[in-house]
Amino acid sequence: MALQQAFGREIVLQKALDFIRANQTADGGWPINTTDRATAVWVSPLVGLAVLTSSGWGSSCQNAVAFVLKGFGKMPQNWLLHLSEWLGYRNGPNVNTNLGGWAWNPGTATWVEPTCYALLFLKRLPDKMQGEKVSGTIREAEAMVYDRMCNSGGWNYGNARVLGEELRPYPLTTSLALIALQEYPSRMENQKSLAYLKQAIAMEKSALSLCFGALGLDIYLQEWQNILKQLDDLYHETQFMQSIKTTALALLVLQAREGRNILRHGSVET
Amino acid sequence: MRRRDFLKAATLLGMTSLATRCGRESRWKTGAFRKPKASQVAILKAASYEKNLVGVILEGIKTCGLRVSGRKVLLKPNLVEYETDMVINTHPAVVGAAIDAFLRLGAREVRVGEGPGHRRDTDGLLVASGLLPYLKETGSSFVDLNLDDIKRVTLLSDFMGIDALYIAESVFSADLLVSMPKIKTHHWAGMTLSMKNMFGIVPGVKYGWPKNFLHWHGIHESIVDINSTIRPHFVIADGIIGMEGNGPIQGQPKPCGVLVFGNDPVAVDSTCARIAGLNPEKIDYLRVAGEFLGNFEEKRIEQIGEAISSVQTRFEVIEGFKHLRS
Numbered sequence: 001m002a003l004q005q006a007f008g009r010e011i012v013l014q015k016a017l018d019f020i021r022a023n024q025t026a027d028g029g030w031p032i033n034t035t036d037r038a039t040a041v042w043v044s045p046l047v048g049l050a051v052l053t054s055s056g057w058g059s060s061c062q063n064a065v066a067f068v069l070k071g072f073g074k075m076p077q078n079w080l081l082h083l084s085e086w087l088g089y090r091n092g093p094n095v096n097t098n099l100g101g102w103a104w105n106p107g108t109a110t111w112v113e114p115t116c117y118a119l120l121f122l123k124r125l126p127d128k129m130q131g132e133k134v135s136g137t138i139r140e141a142e143a144m145v146y147d148r149m150c151n152s153g154g155w156n157y158g159n160a161r162v163l164g165e166e167l168r169p170y171p172l173t174t175s176l177a178l179i180a181l182q183e184y185p186s187r188m189e190n191q192k193s194l195a196y197l198k199q200a201i202a203m204e205k206s207a208l209s210l211c212f213g214a215l216g217l218d219i220y221l222q223e224w225q226n227i228l229k230q231l232d233d234l235y236h237e238t239q240f241m242q243s244i245k246t247t248a249l250a251l252l253v254l255q256a257r258e259g260r261n262i263l264r265h266g267s268v269e270t
Numbered sequence: 271m272r273r274r275d276f277l278k279a280a281t282l283l284g285m286t287s288l289a290t291r292c293g294r295e296s297r298w299k300t301g302a303f304r305k306p307k308a309s310q311v312a313i314l315k316a317a318s319y320e321k322n323l324v325g326v327i328l329e330g331i332k333t334c335g336l337r338v339s340g341r342k343v344l345l346k347p348n349l350v351e352y353e354t355d356m357v358i359n360t361h362p363a364v365v366g367a368a369i370d371a372f373l374r375l376g377a378r379e380v381r382v383g384e385g386p387g388h389r390r391d392t393d394g395l396l397v398a399s400g401l402l403p404y405l406k407e408t409g410s411s412f413v414d415l416n417l418d419d420i421k422r423v424t425l426l427s428d429f430m431g432i433d434a435l436y437i438a439e440s441v442f443s444a445d446l447l448v449s450m451p452k453i454k455t456h457h458w459a460g461m462t463l464s465m466k467n468m469f470g471i472v473p474g475v476k477y478g479w480p481k482n483f484l485h486w487h488g489i490h491e492s493i494v495d496i497n498s499t500i501r502p503h504f505v506i507a508d509g510i511i512g513m514e515g516n517g518p519i520q521g522q523p524k525p526c527g528v529l530v531f532g533n534d535p536v537a538v539d540s541t542c543a544r545i546a547g548l549n550p551e552k553i554d555y556l557r558v559a560g561e562f563l564g565n566f567e568e569k570r571i572e573q574i575g576e577a578i579s580s581v582q583t584r585f586e587v588i589e590g591f592k593h594l595r596s
Contacts, residue, residue: 032475036420036436042478104478108486113479157388157480163457163588165520168353172391206394234393238402241393241412 017054020047027070028063041071041102042114045121052124065129068118072137074100075110094161099144100137112148112158112173115141116180123180123265145177146189153192154200169193171200172209175216179263182219194220207231207240211249218256219264228257298427298498298562309534309565310334311541312574313581316510316529323367323529324374327506330531331371333574336446336504339376344444345369346415346502348451348467349384350519352398357511357523359399360452364508364529366404368450373408380408383440385415385470390479392416413440416474427498429491429558430484436476437500449502449535453512453542455521459489460553460591461546462518463539464505465497472496490555497535498563505538506531509545514585526583528576536564537571544568544578546585548594 023030029044031037048064051057075097101110102118122138148158154169155177161167174197184190194217201213201224210227217224231250240246252262261267312333316326331338345368347360365382372380382405386392392414396402405412415438424434441447449464456462469484469492477483484492507530515521528545532538536559540550550556550566560566587594 033420036422036476040476103482105483108482111478111480111482163516165516170389170391172389204394205397206391209391209394234397238393238397241396241414243393243417246393 013054017051020051021060024060024063028065028067039067041106042104042117044068044071045118048121049124052121052126061125061129065122065125065134068102068121069133069137071102071106072100072118072141073103073110074098076107094159096144096147099147100140101144102141110144110158112145112155112177115145115158116173116176119145119180120263123183142181145181149177149189149193152196153189153194154196155193169196169200170209171197171204171213172206174200175209175212178216179212179219182265185220190220194222198222201227204230205234207234207238207246207250208243210234211246211253214253215249215256215261215263218261225257227253297429302426303498303562305562305564306534308570308572309532309537310572310574311530311532311534311537313541313545313576313578314529314531315527315576315581317527319361319363319510323363324370326529327364327367327371328374330506330529331375331504334504334531334533336533338372338446340378341445342379342443343372343377343381343446343448344413344440345372345380345382345448345450346467346470347382347384347401348454348462348470349386349392349395349399349401351386351389352395356519357452357513358519359395360450360508361510362399362401362404364506364510365401365450366408368448368506369404369408369410372448377446380410381413381440381444382410383413383415383418383438383471385418385438385472385474386479387469387474387481388479390416390474413438415440415471416479418473418475420473420476423499425495425499427495427562430487430495431491432487435496435499436473438471438473441471441500446503447500448504448506450506450508453507453509453526453530453546454517455514455546455585455587455591456518457516457588457590458485459493459555460587460594461539461543461548463542464502464507464535465493465539465555465559468493468496468500468502471500490558493555494558494563497559501563502535504531504533505535507538507542509542512546512583512585514546514587516588522586524583524585526581528581534564536560536566540566540568541571541573541578543594545582547582548585548587548591549596552594552596 025039027039029039030047032040032043045068101115103110150160150169154174156170214224214227312330314326347365349359369380419439420436421439422434423437449467451463451467454462509526509528512524512526513521514524543550556566
């Protein structure tokens with residue numbers, strides 16, 4: 001905001017976009033920061049979301065889409081896990097390994113959070129960039145996220161059970177999954193997860209989780225004004241741990257209160 | 271091939287592979303490690319989290335002869351997630367007492383750092399676990415190692431089959447890295463102690479939540495490679511109430527009444543395993559680390575304070591780790 005006042009909104013935006021453009025890698029994605037040149041699977045769709053709203057980014061966006069689609073895949077098969085399952089040392093996979101998603105790192109298992117980020121990006125693509133490949137990928141990834149839901153509703157990082165024990169969902173990942181699956185508000189899984197989120201968010205102590213919770217509940221037209229009070233209390237207690245990202249998210253929550261939730265599909269022209 | 275024959279063949283293959291791994295010096299850089307001839311481990315009784323923890327920790331640090339004055343200390347507790355009535359994390363009172371003790375001994379700075387493996391909302395964990403008041407009281411800062419700046423580090427051993435890992439930058443700006451695990455059984459590794467606790471210096475921003483990259487390259491292998499490259503200078507293990515059974519999250523509280531100290535993580539972890547009634551030689555990463563990083567044989571560990579036998583508490587383990595008892 002101080003930057004905006006000093007330079008004007010357009011100049012700040014242009015500087016940010018120039019920075020993003022300068023750091024796009026040859027394969028179309030982005031690294032996690034300027035010191036690491038490896039393209040990050042999970043960062044790229046989020047940056048892609050940011051540039052989608054800017055004009056004159058056609059080829060850059062297309063490269064980003066190509067990178068994100070290339071990262072989509074099924075759970076890699078590990079022969080040792082197969083062997084231990086066959087020998088009875090380990091239960092079979094708790095997840096449907098035929099459903100593709102995204103991993104945090106290439107060649108490793110697929111998880112809920114990076115898959116949600118990719119879904120958010122792909123679903124925001126303008127019509128001219130959509131196609132059968134994109135829509136097919138979206139459908140399969142949505143099925144993968146539903147497959148990973150905890151039995152009680154809600155999501156954790158992407159495992160509903162380990163060694164026969166039910167695992168608990170987390171408010172943050174539940175919010176992300178609900179935001180990524182916002183086209184299906186009346187589906188039983190969404191309703192069950194919303195019920196979990198509403199109950200869990202009331203006791204949440206993380207500003208980061210509260211922000212995503214507020215944005216998610218807002219999309220589903222649920223009451224969330226109490227979260228503002230929780231955020232206010234936490235700010236006084238922790239100052240959000242001096243996190244710029246959390247503070248920026250809190251500003252997005254304030255924006256959502258004014259009716260502009262940028263994570264709601266259709267809220268921003270692409 | 272019948273299932274039984276296959277089982278025999280697979281077992282033989284596994285044993286051969288492991289023996290090769292343990293025996294081949296090419297798995298680590300020759301000359302890069304100087305395993306101590308003997309290691310000291312102090313076992314001190316601490317009945318509860320309420321009474322004189324600072325005194326016990328001061329005694330533990332002094333007994334092990336750790337030089338603290340003028341040094342920058344990074345405490346690395348085990349913070350995973352918070353659930354009421356569960357004992358998942360290193361107790362905040364132990365972390366608070368350690369901050370106090372290191373400051374009293376003249377540390378230039380004491381910071382606390384952790385990069386939880388499952389959840390990225392570390393801010394909530396600090397509040398819910400009760401650690402935040404201790405940080406405020408002592409004026410110590412907290413660094414989320416998952417979101418820290420990162421540094422690419424060439425690994426000094428080769429069990430994971432990769433050349434390098436990214437590590438949180440704050441680890442390198444500290445003069446003293448203190449691993450502060452909770453003594454817990456672990457459903458993949460057998461036990462999680464000071465060495466497994468070092469998974470927390472591997473940044474989530476690079477490897478995600480969970481840090482599946484490490485599991486994908488083998489938990490035992492990852493533990494050894496991380497610790498061969500970034501070796502904690504000191505260990506304070508919280509065994510006042512440990513966790514048994516299906517750890518590291520869903521196990522049951524196990525009162526044990528001890529804090530365990532030492533500057534050889536292999537020796538401290540092996541001692542903790544013995545306190546829990548488990549055989550460290552059967553825990554893969556400890557046995558391999560005992561080849562070149564530190565001491566796991568009882569005869570090479572000088573026990574100070576309580577004898578193992580006087581504090582030994584049998585921890586329950588899940589079915590797959592019953593063999594650790596023998």
